[in-house]
Amino acid sequence: MPFVTRRAVLGAAAATTLAAPAVRAQGAAIRIVVPFAPGGSTDAVARLVAPGLTQRLGAPVVVDNRAGAAGSIGTDAVAKARPDGQTWLLTFDSHATLAALIPQLPFNPDRDLDPVMLIGGAPYVLACKPDKPFRSITDVVNAAKARPDTVSFGSTGNGTIGHLTMVLLQGRTQTRMTHLPYRSGGLAVNDTVAGHVDMMIGSAAVVHPHVRGGTLRTFAQFGPQRLPALADLPTVAEAGIQGLEAEAWWGVFAPHGTPEPAVARMNAALKEALSDPQVRRTMEETQQARLIMSDPAGLGTFLQREVAKWGAVVRENSIRAD
The missing domain is CATH 3.40.190.150 (Bordetella uptake gene, domain 1)
Known part of the structure; x- marks a missing residue:
């Protein structure tokens, strides 16, 4: 189609x-x-x-x-x-x-x-500009541990499920990251594509067109299992972080x-x-x-x-x- x-x-x-x-x-x-x-x-x-x-x-x-x-x-x-x-x-x-x-x-x-x-x-996914160094959730955790508060992520606002998922991730991994809230998924995507934020968490729905167009790359999904359309994208659970599921x-x-x-x-x-x-x-x-x-x-x-x-x-x- x-x-x-x-x-x-x-x-x-x-x-x-x-x-x-x-x-x-x-x-x-x-x-x-x-x-x-x-x-x-x-x-x-x-x-x-x-x-x-x-x-x-x-x-x-x-x-x-x-x-x-x-x-x-x-x-x-x-x-x-x-x-x-x-x-x-x-x-x-x-x-x-x-x-x-x-x-x-x-x-x-x-x-x-x-x-x-x-x-x-x-499912919620993590995505970044293709030239960013993140290839897995482990890469993000390691970078955040090495440089607390310097790894940034965008979401669609304070208290949204994406933001709360990242709050839980930081608690589970004992890391600190910088949160940049946006008023919509479209605005978060724009700044991620432009490289103004290291990565974003958003639904697979809002990220997919940009992944397909080559302006974003996904590297983790928060669903209970791999989405068929994202069969090559590992879940966070597969990376060893259990019980952290989030779906839009x-x-x-x-x-x-x-x-x-x-x-x-x-x-x-x-x-x-x-x-x-x-x-x-x-x-x-x-x-x-x-x-x-x-x-x-x-x-x-x-x-x-x-x-x-x-x-x-x-x-x-x-x-x-x-």
Whole structure:
């Protein structure tokens, strides 16, 4: 399959909207809020499914990027939106850390949002510019031990799962590294490609296009086993660091009280859109995703586990949002 760029995804979304004036007449626009800046994997996933949702829901679907405060600004907008089936949240794994990360959060993630679907996940990976010396996680650990605080890594922000994974790595290996938080995966990639940061931790989804293009090189993955698409990339466990697993995930939520038929309709539309052969290939090959497409209860159960796991890391290390 030819490589599908974000520009192509945007073009498809625009073409769908322009080609469907009749759809507009059938209903008001449906808004999918992405609480991060454009350029990251969450934005790409939202724009990838938007055309299919437009076709299946009978109304134009608009992606609304509302970045800031570790994703809490956009999430708050959805939590306070009318539960009428017109506003939805498509967010990233850092959603699980919001309550622990921001003590004065203006909403309650558990009480004010209803789960809709766990779309899927992708392992976190470490990547660097090809001319950097890191070829394995062992190289990073040895460099950090030899020169404490001089090895730098980028993430998508304080308290994100990538950052917390590196906090755990430093604790397990008794090393100190310098963390550079960015507002999105796209910005972290840009500085890593430019060599302004030694390496970055990000989902395989956001890193893969640049690895394929030769501007980044991956050297470790944090999944429980090797991702089939990254079969030559060792896991951290294979390097001798056990129990340090981290996978990115994307989930969809609705304002609390959204009618169950509306939630069920969105869940079904998402499954159909994601099951389209071209969309599925893009998710699996370009986004490096393992599709799950859960029911609402499945996302709720999964989120409880993530909140318990990563919230503890935030509290134990006194981490706060940017």
